[in-house]
Amino acid sequence: MEKSAFDLRGKKALVTGAKRGIGKAMAEALAEAGADIIAVSQSIETQGSDIEKAVSAKGRQCWAYPCDFSDRRSVKAFLAKINEEHPDIDILINNAGTIKRAPAVEHSDAFWDETIEVNLNGLCCLIRLEDMAA
Numbered sequence: 001m002e003k004s005a006f007d008l009r010g011k012k013a014l015v016t017g018a019k020r021g022i023g024k025a026m027a028e029a030l031a032e033a034g035a036d037i038i039a040v041s042q043s044i045e046t047q048g049s050d051i052e053k054a055v056s057a058k059g060r061q062c063w064a065y066p067c068d069f070s071d072r073r074s075v076k077a078f079l080a081k082i083n084e085e086h087p088d089i090d091i092l093i094n095n096a097g098t099i100k101r102a103p104a105v106e107h108s109d110a111f112w113d114e115t116i117e118v119n120l121n122g123l124c125c126l127i128r129l130e131d132m133a134a
Contacts, residue, residue, distance in 0.1 A: 009034035016096035069122030
């Protein structure tokens with residue numbers, strides 16, 4: 001398939017877990033296709049992050065926001081800020097997640113609760129953004 005089939009010029013993508021790994025790669029690929037990026041991660045720098053530099057090098061805009069998806073108050077504050085500053089999101093990549101590389105019997109209740117909060121509840125809040133319904 002031709003690259004022109006993936007022309008995202010004029011689109012804005014919100015990518016969670018964008019600081020590293022799959023999220024960073026997806027943000028870079030979307031920028032390569034022409035999208036501006038809203039990069040979100042728990043510990044991302046709001047200015048000068050690696051993903052901001054990579055996206056800017058592709059001629060696209062990048063805004064970086066920290067958000068702790070294990071903390072519902074943090075998620076709600078982030079959602080309010082995004083609704084105000086970026087009401088025109090076209091693409092949502094719900095990639096943030098947490099994992100403990102250990103047998104399940106070694107997972108504490110607290111870790112399980114955090115995993116559900118990050119991997120399910122926090123990300124489900126994003127699909128309820130006003131303009132995310134397609």
